[in-house]
Amino acid sequence: MQTADLTTKATLLSYFPERIQAALQAYASAVELSPEAVVQLAIAYLLETADIELKPADSNGQGSPATEQSILAYLPLSLQRGIEQYATETGFPPEFVVELAVTFLLDPDASSFEDCQVNVQREQVYWLQQYREIKRTKAA
Numbered sequence: 001m002q003t004a005d006l007t008t009k010a011t012l013l014s015y016f017p018e019r020i021q022a023a024l025q026a027y028a029s030a031v032e033l034s035p036e037a038v039v040q041l042a043i044a045y046l047l048e049t050a051d052i053e054l055k056p057a058d059s060n061g062q063g064s065p066a067t068e069q070s071i072l073a074y075l076p077l078s079l080q081r082g083i084e085q086y087a088t089e090t091g092f093p094p095e096f097v098v099e100l101a102v103t104f105l106l107d108p109d110a111s112s113f114e115d116c117q118v119n120v121q122r123e124q125v126y127w128l129q130q131y132r133e134i135k136r137t138k139a140a
Contacts, residue, residue: 012036012074023106023118030125041131046101047082054078071098
């Protein structure tokens with residue numbers, strides 16, 4: 001099982017350009033999380049700010065996991081469903097929704113990876129720490 005986890009993590013992170021991967025790793029190190037967890041928090045935050053409820057995977061029998069050819073396949077089912085809902089509501093491709101979430105984390109003023117500044121920002125580290133604690137509290 002650990003081998004599969006490592007493969008999944010490498011695949012999720014490898015979806016992003018190298019400079020974005022490096023920034024995600026830097027943020028992950030700063031908040032003591034995996035880069036994948038940072039990506040998941042960024043996506044969850046984007047979806048929550050769009051008033052999209054993240055339901056546990058077993059609470060809704062509809063929908064199915066994404067195919068392995070999509071980055072969505074490497075995310076929890078609840079995030080997959082939220083991304084698909086956001087994509088439907090906005091007309092964006094699901095992959096762009098992921099890019100938008102990560103871009104907003106790295107550079108709130110950017111609209112895509114192309115114009116994204118990847119310097120680690122203290123405010124964003126603080127935000128990640130706070131949001132992580134909120135998520136932990138809600139899960140408990």
